[in-house]
Amino acid sequence: MANVLFYTHSKDDLVRAVRLVINEIRQTELVDSSIPIDDEKLSQKAASLLLGISVTTIIDWRKSGKIPRDAYMRIGRPIFYSKKKLLEYARNNRGVNKTSK
Template identity: 45%
Template sequence: MSSPILYGFSKSDLEQVVRKVITEIRKTDIIQDSPVNSEEDKLTQKEAAKFLGISVTSLISWKKKGKVPYYQIGRSIFFSKSELLKLAQKNPGLVQSSRR
């Protein structure tokens, strides 16, 4: 027969855990409310780079510079195909210059 294990947590420990849980829940709410609400619209970094005709390295650089919109939950990063298409249509030089 196993004996029960009891843990002691301080009030600040519990508050920190609750804050973390709330933050994670809010991230999922943001994603559900985002324009990327269908699986067909979600692209991985590799798929997004291929869609734009650029390397993954270039896409990561653009992401860091704020040139392309992206979404992140934890370590997962994805892009909206429709948003990338709008970006490419508004900024044709952005994509064309990287293909040279």
Template identity: 45%
Template sequence: MNKKHHNPVLYAYSADDLENLVNLVIQKVRKTELIGDLNFSPEEDRLTQNEACSLLGISTQTLIRWKKKNIVPYYQIGRSIFYSKKELLALAQNNKGLIKLPRD
């Protein structure tokens, strides 16, 4: 009778590696929670260009390019441009690769 012995494999991680891994997991969980909750007051729903970039984890140049290509919905009041958090999260929910993790 053959008995298979399982040899445990141990990995060594630095404290910084573990902290980065935990932060990555937390960020992914938060994004999942955000996408699941699409009920915002009108004040919370309106995002500036920088806030929209931060939410999506993209650069300003990318957001402007997407706006020009009509990839992301936006609103203009006078010279001010705003984005709907609800609409951006719904767009991201339908296009899973759209949201990226924030840059540190």
């Protein structure tokens, strides 16, 4: 394998970049291990379809606290929702899927 040289980055820059990536992976593993295996994770789009609302509405509900904090998690940048918790939320709030889209 040929030696690859990075002329625009110092060794310290590369070490910092690798550490950032490793820390991000560790945080993701911690989040994933705290979720029960049988609890399906849904994207915002899938979660909004499950509830019968728009993606904009589910984002607004999350930001306003209408959706409980334990019903979603951030893994890196994206937000994922617990299908089990969303279904519990929908059962306890019967008018959820009657909202405008």
